[in-house]
Amino acid sequence: MKHVFYLDGQEIPFVPGQNVLEATIAAGQDRQIPYFCFHPALGSLGACRQCAVKMYSHDSKHPPRITMACLLPASDDLQLVTLENDVHTEHREIIELLMTNHPLDCPVCDEGGQCHLQDMTVQTGHSVRHYGGPKRTYRNQNLGPLVYQEMNRCITCYRCVRFYQDAALGEDFGVFGSRNRVSFGRLEDGPLESPFSGNLVEVCPTGVFTDKVFRHDYVRVWDLQQGPSVCPHCAVGCNTTPGARLGTLRRIRNRQHPEINGHFLCDRGRYAFPYVTAHSRPLQPRLKGETSRQEAVLRQLASRLEEGRSGFLGSPREDLQSNLGLFALADCLHAPFAAVTSSWAEALAQQCLALPQAPSLQEVAAADRIVVIGDLDSIAPMAGFAVRQALGRGARLTVLASSRTGLARKGDYRPLRPSALRDQVAQLADDPCLQGGRVPVLLATAETLGPSGLYALRKTLEKLPANARAGAFVNRPNLFGAAYFAADGHTERLQQALRQREINHLLCLGADPLGEDWGAGAWRTLSSGLEGFALLDMVDSATARAAEALLPVAAFPERAGLFVNYEGRIQAFAPVYQREAQVLHSAVHGSGFPDAAGGMKHPLGPPSPLFWLGRLAELLHVHEAWQKRLDFYLHFLCPAAPDPDSPGVLLPDTIRARFEIATLPLPPTVGPEQWELDIFRWYGGETLADTAEDLQSLAPLRGLRVHPDVQAASATLQGPCGQLHLPVIPCEDMVQGVIAIDQEGFAELGLYPGDPVEVTWEQEP
């Protein structure tokens, strides 16, 4: 049955349980009810008294009365009115009260043009302040490099605290003071600690909290080019709206996806975008380290490929089409191809894909028994956010990890060595922590759990009730897309070919086999057999610096593509802007006719990987076959490619089924006396994000984290591919016998999380 109520005589549909304001906003009729404290994700509070409506009772016994729409449950045939004078007077007077102390700041306020307060003030028609007395002022706080505070502009709607404390379960932000002196911030100046702090910018309806990174390169929203995109920084695949102007990317905002990120983004997703403008980003083709003409590089590369002794290496960091394009080219040339850099990562990818359909983040938030394995916040922060939402609804959380992570503090924490994780996961089916719930959900960070742990997770899931779900996360946007090629030991074959000198050249796409990718240690040894390799990438990496031919590619907001997220959801992103030369001074750039003058643009941006691969296929005279294969694979994987604006399509189960045969990978054996390795990450760390300066100023120190019972200043770790000397960072939260290092460290040693390691402790740093 369709439920409706009437607002000014117009039918507004609603779902039982919604309040009047919520339904009105959902119906797109919110121009008639101004509001502040209500937020679709944070609910009603009734604090601002702005959303008045007049309610007529069904009978004629009660007189009509004015009430708050956000606190009025929608019910059938309710008669509501806003177009009467007393309602309008209420709207105007409330906003005048809220504006009594408001500063004259709009011209220098970054919220201007996207300000909810501006919109509502104009909408209600309040234009002249009757109060002429002096205005209240506040001192601002320095809240770190990401969020800027200008406290004078506050209208005390409490959205910020409700987000920070109630939704994100952050502890270092709150409300201070009393009566009309309340202030919102930290106890002391200092960076906000929550991985979701950037959402304050969007949640606050005024200019109290604005984007500090955007502030440095500011432009009004009406001049921004915006479009639908997908966050490339982890497997969650949150939907984003990048904004650009004059060919440079300025900011990232949330784009609502009800099943994934809702109204929010993590700070990595919001603040990692400066990788696009980083000075180190390669923009010109390079040949042997020298900038070169694109044709020259292409020809050189084509002649290499013609020799027929090339291997191809894709990447889970690149989008689906680019990987398929590379695969198709390898196929045309009958060359070996791999999508990931090590057999371990390949097994990991297979095991991830073999898991049954993962829950969407919306489903995670609705779960009532949750088990988190590893440090979820540092890999896929928004998944951690969904867990927090579930906690807010009373879910029971158990965290299995080798250190007391942020989430572990919010639930039951079981300190475990990585090698014990696997056994613990295998026994979860009978564990009390999952008993008694209706919707159990298990969330794992794939790398910590490892291929054998993921296998155990799949087996556990089979023993749990049918509605139990599990998801595995990595900090790559497209591991699931790249995993298709991971089925048959491709990486091993590629490395074998290299070892046996069948190939002596490598074409890599978005991979960093000589830097920090998994298995980099082995690649470094193997690279001596290479007579040169080529790379298509958008960041500067160890591999890019060593590459013989480097072809720069467009960053994700600069091109179209598809990512497959952790659920197997294929999502499309659209090109949002074209990188172009910014004409800073027309007199200097003689011909520069600025954009406003209807002038020329100067496209500067590197093309997409598909363009390069297509050109290579042309030069090798296989273009037709290449195109045919590419279309075929693409059609096979996603028969109906989604639009950038659609919620995406899930991979068909038939494709997943191919991976279910994946067998138990051999787990590493660790003695009880041995030191074990675990991976240390932080929420802002990821290959692309690592070049974003403002975000990285918050990065924790590099080092080796151990429990403080070890008395040493530094340590040397010994692995099959090399050794690593790092300072020791004593860390209360670590489990004894476990050493946590970053991915670069693993790459250097040639080891994987959960492996035993030999350590020499040293007293000198």
Place this chain on the structure above:
Amino acid sequence: MRMWRNFVDLGAGLWTTLRQLGRISTVSYPEAPLNLPPRWRGRPTLTRDPDGDERCVACQLCSAVCPTRCIELQAGERADTRRYPLTFRINFSRCIYCGLCEEACPTLAIQLLDEFAFSKQHHADFIYEKDALLIDGTGKHPHYNFYRHSGVALGDKNKGEGINEKPPVNVRSNLP
């Protein structure tokens, strides 16, 4: 009667013409300068506040309101956090002197002064950059300084030191 009226009208017209005999009413513009009224709308310029700092805060209202979209600017941030236009350009081959930018400008920075007719060899020369737009005076408004009225702290002006402001509140106080 009617005929008599016609003669009077004719005579009046002739008298008007004869009255002008001996007077010179042709202005030999451009040799002779024009005496323009004070509210004349010529080309826009950027003015400075009474303290000599540039007034523009790069709020982009002028470029948003401009009907011919001939204003383009990019905001920059000074070390003291003051927003200013890093680049500011107006394409005078499109500007129609409508004055909407002046009306929109909240800081009274952009003002239409009296220059209105100028010619160039090339279109590109009509694009005036900030150095050509920024003048050294306050223009028509000698006293206004936006930052004295706005709530933000800047340079030597701290919170609560602006016009009509109370000193900053003590947020640690719980007194009623």
